[in-house]
């Protein structure tokens with residue numbers, strides 16, 4: 095299997111397998127040497143701690159003077175083949191729907207830098223840098239980039255709270271913004287040194303409290319930056335009305351074979367991934383932030399992000415978020431083309447809806463003409479997850 099095409103594959107499983115093989119190789123780990131039971135225990139411990147929202151750090155990057163223990167190794171493997179592997183898959187989706195700006199790419203709170211690694215495979219990205227409060231494990235990182243025949247990234251040990259990114263067009267903060275208190279003023283601080291039009295990708299787990307933290311950051315920033323995604327509007331979030339509401343996206347994302355085995359032994363589910371994310375842009379001076387990316391093509395078209403899809407035996411329902419609020423888009427089984435237009439959507443897709451091909455009925459919007467919905471930024475354009 096050639097590595098670059100496999101990492102960019104439209105097949106989620108092939109991509110998962112390729113990333114896992116690459117990362118294990120870079121850590122110098124052979125499959126036969128893995129103690130799966132121990133890894134499963136480590137995974138269970140980390141996932142419980144994350145669920146309880148206590149800070150757990152990948153320890154492979156923290157080594158200073160003490161000897162590396164078996165626990166450190168297990169932690170590093172679990173972070174790489176489960177959490178980092180998920181970040182890589184999320185990056186793949188987000189960078190397809192929201193391609194990076196032409197220029198350099200920096201991952202903050204990088205660990206092994208899975209987001210930046212996926213970005214490095216994008217034609218727009220010229221060079222990569224990684225920042226972590228612990229020394230990024232450069233040896234492993236360099237090995238991955240060299241296997242992919244990419245230039246070794248610059249790795250800096252720094253606290254991202256005070257870090258001033260050297261001029262970069264793209265910044266990603268995957269699963270690390272919470273580590274610094276989800277404080278929106280830190281994003282403003284980073285944007286200070288970034289050029290107009292540069293992009294920031296923030297991703298966090300899609301749990302109720304964390305998703306709300308991201309929404310608070312969005313609300314605090316929306317007058318100052320362009321909210322590029324997932325929201326296609328800059329109004330109040332229509333999903334946060336009741337105290338139990340929250341905005342997140344659920345994707346079926348496979349792990350590689352070893353990640354799956356670890357999850358299975360630890361009796362953890364791995365099929366579904368819940369993520370909340372924000373993509374922000376520093377506004378161009380002549381184009382005030384709030385107006386960018388939001389023009390609809392005509393009065394009848396509105397731009398929306400797909401929140402969820404529920405195919406049923408009688409009808410398929412998608413929840414969409416647009417500037418008029420949240421809508422239920424429906425198609426009955428009998429209208430096969432409309433049904434399949436909705437069921438083929440993926441949470442996170444940005445679509446345009448032409449009201450001339452829809453009808454309001456019983457608290458929902460019925461899609462009558464399949465062409466009335468058009469994907470403008472599909473999150474996963476090529477194929478769906480194979481059935482398990």
Ligand SMILES: C[S@@+](CC[C@H](N)C(=O)[O-])C[C@H]1O[C@@H](n2cnc3c(N)ncnc32)[C@H](O)[C@@H]1O
Pocket residue numbers: 151152155177178181202203204205206207208209225226227228252253254255267268269270273274
């Ligand atoms: C959950 S890991 C995420 C790693 C990687 N971005 C990923 O998605 O797999 C969080 C990372 O943030 C780093 N981190 C925590 N606080 C930090 C700070 N103040 N400055 C820089 N890095 C920090 C940790 O060392 C850790 O590597």
